[in-house]
Amino acid sequence: MPIVKTTRIVALGAIVALTLGLAGCGTSTGERAASGAGVGAAVGAGAAAATGGNVGQGAAIGAGAGAATGAATDEDDVSLD
Numbered sequence: 001m002p003i004v005k006t007t008r009i010v011a012l013g014a015i016v017a018l019t020l021g022l023a024g025c026g027t028s029t030g031e032r033a034a035s036g037a038g039v040g041a042a043v044g045a046g047a048a049a050a051t052g053g054n055v056g057q058g059a060a061i062g063a064g065a066g067a068a069t070g071a072a073t074d075e076d077d078v079s080l081d
Contacts, residue, residue, distance in 0.1 A: 011047035011050055011051050012047065014043065014047065026070070026075070027075055029070075029071055032070035032071065032073055032075070033067045033068075033070040033071040034067070034070070035066075035070055036066035036067050036068075036069050036070025036071070036073075037063045037064075037066045037067035037070065038063075038066070039062075039066050040062035040063050040064070040065050040066020040067065040069070041059040041060075041062050041063035041066065042059075042062070043062050043066075044058040044059045044060070044061050044062020044063065044065075044066075045058050045059035045062065046058075047062070
């Protein structure tokens with residue numbers, strides 16, 4: 001498997017893990033969606049930059065995935081205590 005493809009798979013896995021882990025922040029659905037979008041955008045942009053992809057596109061995809069994950073997450077799903 002080429003190194004670039006492996007790097008992209010690892011980056012995508014990191015995006016998913018971080019988005020799922022942090023999308024639960026917030027007490028309301030809107031807060032969790034907003035925090036998920038912010039985290040997803042940052043991770044998506046970082047992953048795109050690290051893998052030579054389009055940073056704007058990475059941020060947009062990450063934001064969408066983060067917002068959807070945050071909205072679908074119940075406040076009891078992730079305990080940061």
